[in-house]
Amino acid sequence: MDVKMIKKDFPVLNDNSLVYLDTAASSLKPIQVANKVNEYYLESGVNVHRGVYNLSYKTTELYENSRQIIADFIGAKFEEVIFTRGASASLNLVASSYGMDNIVEGDEIIVSELEHHSSVLPWMNVAKKKKAKLVYVPLTSEGRITVENFKKVITKKTKVVALNYVSNVMGYIAPVKEIIKIAHDFGAVVSVDAAQAVPHKAVDVKELDCDFLSFSAHKMCGPSGIGILYGKLDLLNNMEPIEFGGDMNDNVDLFEVSYKDSPYRFETGTPPIAQVIGFGEAVKYLENIGLDNILEHEFMLKEYVVNKMKQIKGITIYNESSDTGIIAFNIDGVHPHDAVTYFDGDNISMRAGHHCAQLIIKWLKVPATLRASFYLYNTIEDCDKFIESVKKARDFFTEVGF
Amino acid sequence: MDVKMIKKDFPVLNDNSLVYLDTAASSLKPIQVANKVNEYYLESGVNVHRGVYNLSYKTTELYENSRQIIADFIGAKFEEVIFTRGASASLNLVASSYGMDNIVEGDEIIVSELEHHSSVLPWMNVAKKKKAKLVYVPLTSEGRITVENFKKVITKKTKVVALNYVSNVMGYIAPVKEIIKIAHDFGAVVSVDAAQAVPHKAVDVKELDCDFLSFSAHKMCGPSGIGILYGKLDLLNNMEPIEFGGDMNDNVDLFEVSYKDSPYRFETGTPPIAQVIGFGEAVKYLENIGLDNILEHEFMLKEYVVNKMKQIKGITIYNESSDTGIIAFNIDGVHPHDAVTYFDGDNISMRAGHHCAQLIIKWLKVPATLRASFYLYNTIEDCDKFIESVKKARDFFTEVGF
Amino acid sequence: MNNLEALYRQVIMDHYKNPRNKGLVNDEKYKTVHIKNPSCGDDITIQSLIDNGSIKDVRHEGTGCSICCSSASVLSETLIGKTVVEANQITQTYLNMLSNKEYDEEVELEDAIAYQGVRKFPARVKCASISWKAFEETLKEE
């Protein structure tokens, strides 16, 4: 993997002084994807599906071709790939349709404190509305979800398991494959939040045997405003749509309507055409580089940085054993909001806050954390600059009286 | 309004032979909007709201500035403008949140056969789930919604009125302002489907006094995948969110969560950033030209074409009195699908089908129609080419034996 | 002959105007398959009667454009009397031809060859395929 060459694909990184460490929020976008989106706007701009004229036909081909590219990428069938606004919308679709129609009073739904709000809150809502019980997998002292701990909470009452594959704060990879197997033995359905997984590692839905899987394009070099819900076809075709309107029905009468099958059943209205086309291009871009290479690279950078950071006094790292490119940490006694301004002064872009994951922040017993996250375009030089900046920041804040 | 100059803003129209008459499905996109979207991908690409570093801060400013531009454009407050995936998603949000929580057995919901599926089907679902009654405004012999006919169906039981402002098949402008006044006298709430209105005429939500109003960017020179739900602030802040997750909450505990106020309450997850920024640019573009000018221009083209078409034998026009740039018609005895291929051969892009509005197609007692729709970039030359093609098409189909 | 004239060949127009084997029968020995293309409104039902490995009868009914309706009629005329193996082969060949895939030019498509012209109109390939796909399904249901 030639990172120097890869960096050239990202116009924002033409500013050589910029160290972008906020990929876990959104990745930067390569020129190939921007161009593809732009091509749609400049050379087409028309609607899909409903047009019989040539321009619309060609655009529809491009659009549906993206669905096939994405389906192949995760080992799914074409019909199992539903376009949504993003991972949050995907996760909500599962809860609003499958959850609302299948959860009844007394059922249990397993989640964890390691979840992003978009993974846990849809189920908190279902639990409340249906008088079901939200059950939290106990985390290890490191903050991990393990198979052992999962076994402690799964019961015959468990109807749904909703867990993340990779945590956006701790960077841990959860043993979802084993968990899915156990969950299925108990008759539960598993919805995987893969928003931080699919961008960073090879994911095959058939191998995982997950029932649902959600992710967003914007975290994996793709456009904003587009995500995927994967679902097993027989589940999807038996689920109620949650939005009703153009394109998702067959026949419409005054008081009756029949719905199409998946994926169109869940895709009402004019779709996010440019975004879908751009997403297909992003997947091709990542496949070209190789997901295994990406994970190896970002993990290597993380290891390098953690090892150096451990030698700096006055720094607390919350996830030394992170399995991906994510580091959560703080400068002792310095609110992360203060710290992040220092890093910004060095042109290092980093996040401070609860990362839409208040439960794990509360579990860590801190008000907020800094988070650095590495991706395919980050270099060892980025790491060195970052470490240098951490040291200087700590000294600065000590000096001004923190 | 200098159409020759305007055409230059639309790169697709560099192909001088192209006559694009499918704006009612999606408008073409001007270079200004494409550039603005591209700028985001090339010069930023980062996430909004949660970033304290400079790049994210500047992107957030751009993003929220778009909301203000759009709010000003329709006379709304900043907090009353919710970003959605599109008009279909907006219309569904009203039904899923306001509808599901306020409609009870025996209530009545007024709709019409002139609705797009995305306007009527969400309420058909609410009616079915809540055992409420879907009531259709009788249409006039022309297929119009009138105040008189509306008065015939509104009762004390009416809780919601969901009607289109401009029909996407007939091009009629409905008297929504008067209807809203009457509906309010009966204590009903009004949701206006303005997907075909906002792109074509000046709309002021305070003047209309509508409770909700929905539209999409892609029909008004904006990006795909982004739309607006306007709602009155006191209604919105009392409505339940329908999607739960990142960014829409204040405090998250293991079993409790509190929500933000509008608009964020309804916007979970990473938003469609590029699309929002591009939409702001599209609104500026249209405002610059002037919505009154646009309506006048497209109406003039429509009148010109209808007058010529009436002189062609073997053509049936379904909406001669259309108030906008939309013409629905057929070549007698020729399935519109056959016809549209002929027009495509002349590089005239037009739609054939039911236009996601099967109820009005059934009302017209035809299997489908052709639809030509004019917009700011269409010229008198386009009209002449179109009329010429209609004549030739009719002759061709007669010749080959239709 | 330009592309459009090649599309609306006489044989196609003839089957459109005078469809053969049209109208469904109420006989449970027939396999019935209904396919819809909601985006354009095409709506076709095909019935086939198989006996002793050959196609005894094909019936059709539906609404749609000339290409869609005529192809159901052509299909019925072409396939009645063929063995199931032959019918399958003709169907595959026809569908491959339409979608510009490689196809066996030796296979005799009879009147169905008239739909060659559709290849120039990718947006219309669906119209010419839908009844054949429905027919294919009737065989699978066996």
Added chain:
Amino acid sequence: MNNLEALYRQVIMDHYKNPRNKGLVNDEKYKTVHIKNPSCGDDITIQSLIDNGSIKDVRHEGTGCSICCSSASVLSETLIGKTVVEANQITQTYLNMLSNKEYDEEVELEDAIAYQGVRKFPARVKCASISWKAFEETLKEE
């Protein structure tokens, strides 16, 4: 002095480390306003006691960054003893200064002037404003 040192002025650090008037009181004569900035976790409550047109007391409590917490303390020290009219004027002037709007340089901001440096950090303006906005609300509630 670079921008960052100008941001963390001694007076600010002093108020951060040794906040004045901190801790809420349970007295319904006080007006209480709570503001949260969920995106960064800042969470501030301001109480004001108005009597006879002047600010008798200001209390504050909350969590947040140094800029946020210190500014609540500075606010309290600056405004206690002022008339409501003066307090309003100082608040407006301060908020205008932060957001780079025109502001009346004649108005005496006392220690609050130390937050001038925040203007160079637009992303932090919210931190320096939040307690003043909460205070403004306590006046409106009258």
